[in-house]
Amino acid sequence: MEENIYTIERSAPWRETLRKSMKASERTSIERVVMPAQAPDVRNRNNQEVNAGLSEEQAVREAARCLDCANPTCVTGCPVGVHIPSFVKCIEARDFQGAARVLKQTNTLPSVCGRVCPQEVQCESKCFYVQKMQKPAVAIGNLERFAADFERLSGKAELPEKAPANGIKVAVVGSGPSGLAAAGDMIKNGYDVTVFEALHEIGGVLKYGIPEFRLPNAVVDAEIETLRRLGVKFETDFLVGKTATLDDLREEGFKAFYISSGAGLPNFMGIPGENLIGVFSSNEYLTRVNLMGAASDERDTPILRGRTVMVVGGGNTAMDSVRTAKRMGAEKAMIVYRRSMDEMPARKEEIQHAMEEGIEFNCLLNPVECLADEKGHVKQVRVQKMELGEPDASGRRRPQPIAGSEYLIDVDLVIMSIGVSPNPLIPRSVEGLAISRKGTIEVDPETMQSSIPDIFAGGDIVRGGATVILAMGDGRRGAAGVMRYLSQK
Amino acid sequence: MNKIIKKEFLSEQVFRMVVSAPRIALRRKPGHFVIVRPTAEGERIPLTISDADPKEGTITLIAQKVGVTTHKLASLNEGDYVQDIVGPLGNATNIRKVGTVLCAGGGVGVAPLYPIVDGMKKAGNRVITVLAARNKDLILYEKEMRAISDEVIVMTDDGSSGRKGLVTQGMEEVIQREHVDEAVVIGPAIMMKFAALTTAKYNIPTLASLNTIMVDGTGMCGACRWTVGGKTRFVCVDGPEFDAHQIDFDEILKRLGAYKEEERKAFEAYQQKNA
Numbered sequence: 001m002e003e004n005i006y007t008i009e010r011s012a013p014w015r016e017t018l019r020k021s022m023k024a025s026e027r028t029s030i031e032r033v034v035m036p037a038q039a040p041d042v043r044n045r046n047n048q049e050v051n052a053g054l055s056e057e058q059a060v061r062e063a064a065r066c067l068d069c070a071n072p073t074c075v076t077g078c079p080v081g082v083h084i085p086s087f088v089k090c091i092e093a094r095d096f097q098g099a100a101r102v103l104k105q106t107n108t109l110p111s112v113c114g115r116v117c118p119q120e121v122q123c124e125s126k127c128f129y130v131q132k133m134q135k136p137a138v139a140i141g142n143l144e145r146f147a148a149d150f151e152r153l154s155g156k157a158e159l160p161e162k163a164p165a166n167g168i169k170v171a172v173v174g175s176g177p178s179g180l181a182a183a184g185d186m187i188k189n190g191y192d193v194t195v196f197e198a199l200h201e202i203g204g205v206l207k208y209g210i211p212e213f214r215l216p217n218a219v220v221d222a223e224i225e226t227l228r229r230l231g232v233k234f235e236t237d238f239l240v241g242k243t244a245t246l247d248d249l250r251e252e253g254f255k256a257f258y259i260s261s262g263a264g265l266p267n268f269m270g271i272p273g274e275n276l277i278g279v280f281s282s283n284e285y286l287t288r289v290n291l292m293g294a295a296s297d298e299r300d301t302p303i304l305r306g307r308t309v310m311v312v313g314g315g316n317t318a319m320d321s322v323r324t325a326k327r328m329g330a331e332k333a334m335i336v337y338r339r340s341m342d343e344m345p346a347r348k349e350e351i352q353h354a355m356e357e358g359i360e361f362n363c364l365l366n367p368v369e370c371l372a373d374e375k376g377h378v379k380q381v382r383v384q385k386m387e388l389g390e391p392d393a394s395g396r397r398r399p400q401p402i403a404g405s406e407y408l409i410d411v412d413l414v415i416m417s418i419g420v421s422p423n424p425l426i427p428r429s430v431e432g433l434a435i436s437r438k439g440t441i442e443v444d445p446e447t448m449q450s451s452i453p454d455i456f457a458g459g460d461i462v463r464g465g466a467t468v469i470l471a472m473g474d475g476r477r478g479a480a481g482v483m484r485y486l487s488q489k
Numbered sequence: 490m491n492k493i494i495k496k497e498f499l500s501e502q503v504f505r506m507v508v509s510a511p512r513i514a515l516r517r518k519p520g521h522f523v524i525v526r527p528t529a530e531g532e533r534i535p536l537t538i539s540d541a542d543p544k545e546g547t548i549t550l551i552a553q554k555v556g557v558t559t560h561k562l563a564s565l566n567e568g569d570y571v572q573d574i575v576g577p578l579g580n581a582t583n584i585r586k587v588g589t590v591l592c593a594g595g596g597v598g599v600a601p602l603y604p605i606v607d608g609m610k611k612a613g614n615r616v617i618t619v620l621a622a623r624n625k626d627l628i629l630y631e632k633e634m635r636a637i638s639d640e641v642i643v644m645t646d647d648g649s650s651g652r653k654g655l656v657t658q659g660m661e662e663v664i665q666r667e668h669v670d671e672a673v674v675i676g677p678a679i680m681m682k683f684a685a686l687t688t689a690k691y692n693i694p695t696l697a698s699l700n701t702i703m704v705d706g707t708g709m710c711g712a713c714r715w716t717v718g719g720k721t722r723f724v725c726v727d728g729p730e731f732d733a734h735q736i737d738f739d740e741i742l743k744r745l746g747a748y749k750e751e752e753r754k755a756f757e758a759y760q761q762k763n764a
Contacts, residue, residue: 302751
């Protein structure tokens with residue numbers, strides 16, 4: 001791919017001048033800028049975004065902390081290979097539009113990533129400040145969000161450069177982060193890209209899963225609009241494998257497929273009473289609220305509200321669910337998690353935000369039964385205390401039940417947020433596709449090519465449940481795989 | 490967006506719509522359903538495909554006015570567009586020659602039953618259909634069923650059409666008269682429950698098609714789960730048809746009422762607005 005050498009070249013004269021404009025000791029003495037946020041007791045009653053975004057002055061000051069390392073280790077922590085120091089230095093030089101341009105070279109959804117990426121375990125964990133100085137990393141995620149928002153709000157969103165159309169039809173199955181990233185890379189390279197989506201809206205988990213207070217739909221829509229302007233075609237209400245098979249699409253001229261149909265079936269615990277009324281999966285609860293707008297009187301989809309809501313699990317989806325329940329009016333919204341706070345897989349920021357908002361955390365506790373009232377509605381959960389034993393296969397200490405420690409918690413709603421299994425529809429509908437024991441599609445990890453040459457796959461249908469950015473990284477690798485395959489054909 | 494080609498009421502509450510959906514019309518088989526969202530503010534609900542015309546590119550849907558969503562759908566007219574239809578969803582019925590098939594339909598359950606009767610007949614089976622409802626006006630598709638069944642028995646609670654009695658009485662009569670190899674029962678959960686109990690007495694393999702609450706309909710949300718054979722299954726990807734003798738119908742009856750209160754309030758508000 002052609003890169004814009006001028007903007008990303010570290011040796012560019014403007015960049016050298018910028019580096020010399022401030023001593024390293026001056027840069028490292030600047031404190032990391034704190035992201036402004038809505039007050040906890042205000043935001044837990046509205047659905048607006050929690051983080052407010054950096055001001056221009058804050059962004060420039062934060063960008064000045066970056067030492068523009070000769071060997072930027074931060075980049076190695078980014079699944080999509082963003083030219084991090086280059087965009088950060090553009091911000092310091094107040095070329096905010098230029099910063100956005102650098103981001104969009106490698107990242108189809110910068111304003112999404114700036115919000116939901118776990119930067120603290122990716123780019124920021126590899127930052128010089130963390131590695132060598134035991135200081136807080138440059139706030140790369142916050143800066144990414146700043147640059148992408150600046151461009152979007154300026155109304156002057158530039159389209160990335162695009163190769164001349166080559167007329168080759170490629171299909172992307174599923175319009176979540178992985179599919180959108182793949183579509184972005186392929187359209188920029190001149191391919192004729194159609195994205196097929198089963199739901200009535202584009203965006204996948206970015207729309208139905210991640211709540212408005214963490215990722216506003218308007219932000220997602222703006223990124224999708226950019227893809228549309230680039231020429232990507234979107235077909236909603238189209239379930240590949242059912243509405244048409246891959247063979248049908250091959251006959252219609254599609255030369256290759258990138259499958260990013262996502263994680264499907266929600267997991268349940270298999271405990272008695274789990275199918276009572278008022279027991280949801282996170283997917284259902286969040287889809288009703290986020291995609292279907294169930295909180296609004298103007299929308300027809302119903303939702304059950306509860307004064308006391310228990311969310312089972314410790315991942316980001318559990319945090320999204322419990323914080324949503326609080327915003328839906330729960331007086332008491334609690335997490336029940338079978339390990340300790342230290343093992344919780346959710347981002348630290350999300351846990352922190354949830355705690356500030358008054359979410360109750362009950363760790364080392366596990367539900368064993370849901371109990372019903374006379375109408376079949378859940379009213380209590382029997383829980384059991386746990387303790388940590390030896391590390392298990394995941395390296396985390398295995399939780400073990402403490403005998404005789406069971407007790408009851410009164411609840412109105414229970415939301416199970418204990419992971420998902422791959423969506424079985426595509427694997428079932430394609431004969432000869434190699435599927436793992438877990439039901440994920442097996443691919444070559446470099447090219448994302450499946451056992452069938454014209455089918456590539458990535459995101460949760462391959463990983464079984466991961467993050468937006470890993471899905472996007474797969475999308476980029478998958479797009480490269482598709483394009484290499486088609487150019488060699 | 491799917492254009493409504495034809496719409497008619499089959500009874501006061503039940504209506505039939507022929508809508509343009511060329512891809513679905515091509516691929517649908519007996520047993521399949523679609524998810525419909527009538528309007529942009531609307532809810533996603535599952536409806537079975539009762540017929541299709543691949544040449545015309547249309548599918549036929551039958552629904553009963555119950556709550557806000559079905560009333561909104563019913564208020565759309567020929568020439569209007571349904572906001573979203575996705576499908577065909579679910580697994581097709583396992584249609585094959587088994588001998589004699591007893592098909593029982595209650596209420597709007599005849600809509601999904603019709604293509605199954607048609608398929609079973611075409612596969613070379615002797616097909617006996619029992620249609621049941623509270624009264625004559627609620628017996629749907631009698632003429633259509635007669636055209637494709639070897640025999641049709643009509644049962645009404647009040648005796649206003651056919652014979653007075655429950656669906657199970659009609660079924661028992663057939664079972665006692667002749668050998669039945671397989672049964673298919675579709676209708677309200679309570680009807681399916683007793684129909685399944687009836688065939689269980691005679692060890693007749695029986696299929697029931699479950700119509701549940703769904704949101705996405707594609708295996709993502711888990712709203713449609715129930716206990717079948719002691720295991721949690723998803724109607725959208727594992728069904729909609731299951732071994733009727735393994736289904737926990739009491740759980741279904743409860744789960745179908747999950748939003749009763751919310752639905753009642755929403756419907757009252759809807760009626761006031763449209764009064």
